[in-house]
Amino acid sequence: xxxxxxxxxxxxxxxxxxxxxxxxxxxxxxxxxxxxxxxxxxxxxxxxxxxxxxxxxxxxxxxxxxxxxxxxxxxxxxxxxxxxxxxxxxxxxxxxxxxxxxxxxxxxxxxxxxxxxxxxxxxxxxxxxxxxxxxxxxxxxxxxxxxxxxxxxxxxxx
Numbered sequence: 001x002x003x004x005x006x007x008x009x010x011x012x013x014x015x016x017x018x019x020x021x022x023x024x025x026x027x028x029x030x031x032x033x034x035x036x037x038x039x040x041x042x043x044x045x046x047x048x049x050x051x052x053x054x055x056x057x058x059x060x061x062x063x064x065x066x067x068x069x070x071x072x073x074x075x076x077x078x079x080x081x082x083x084x085x086x087x088x089x090x091x092x093x094x095x096x097x098x099x100x101x102x103x104x105x106x107x108x109x110x111x112x113x114x115x116x117x118x119x120x121x122x123x124x125x126x127x128x129x130x131x132x133x134x135x136x137x138x139x140x141x142x143x144x145x146x147x148x149x150x151x152x153x154x155x156x157x158x
Contacts, residue, residue, distance in 0.1 A: 006072070009072065010068075010072035010073075013064055013067060013068050013072050014068065014072075016060070016064050017061065017064045017065055017068060020057050020058075020060040020061035020064055021061055023053065023054075023057035023061075024054060024057045024058050024061055024140070025140055027050050027051070027053050027054035027057060028054065028133055028136050028137055028140065029137075030050045031047060031050050031051065031054070031102065031133055032130070032133050032134070032137075034046050034047050034050065035047060035126070035129060035130060035133070037121065037123065037126050038118070038121060039118060039119065039121060040118050041113065041116065041117070041118045044106075044109050044112075044113055044118060044119045045113060047106050048106045048107075048109070048113075051099075051102065051103055051106050054099065055099075055103070058095075058096060058099070061092075062092065078156070081156055081157050081158055082150055082155045082156045082157070083155040083157065084146040084147075084149045084150045084154060084155035085146070085150055085155070087142070087146050087155075088142075088143050088146035088147060088150070091139045091140075091142045091143045091146065092139070092143060094135075094139045095135075095136045095139035095140060095143075098132045098135050098136050098139065099132070099136060101128060101129065101132045102129045102132050102133060105121075105125060105129055
């Protein structure tokens with residue numbers, strides 16, 4: 001086993017955090033690109049796989065981010081005094097909550113997909129899923145802005 005120094009481990013966790021973040025952004029973009037008013041069997045299965053990857057990446061992003069705060073960066077006491085960190089965390093939570101609706105829709109297709117049938121998707125449900133995905137993108141944009149402001153020391157209030 002390779003032993004990593006603290007700076008090396010911090011760098012590795014920072015890189016993993018970025019990979020997870022870009023995977024989350026990419027999967028949301030992919031869902032928006034693949035989602036159609038009447039998805040085919042192939043598109044529906046693809047959406048389910050993309051959404052699963054989104055969930056795994058979002059879970060990894062949260063876990064790695066929390067580990068970075070606790071062990072590799074300035075610590076909880078610093079970050080809880082940064083308004084942009086709190087806003088970033090709340091935006092991530094909002095994106096996660098918004099993702100529940102599309103996930104539930106995609107999971108509701110399981111029976112149809114097992115039967116080899118393209119799943120039904122009402123126009124209203126299609127609009128709602130698309131709205132959730134667009135709002136997730138907005139939350140991600142807010143996260144990026146907050147991260148940039150945090151990196152420059154804005155928002156910290158001791």
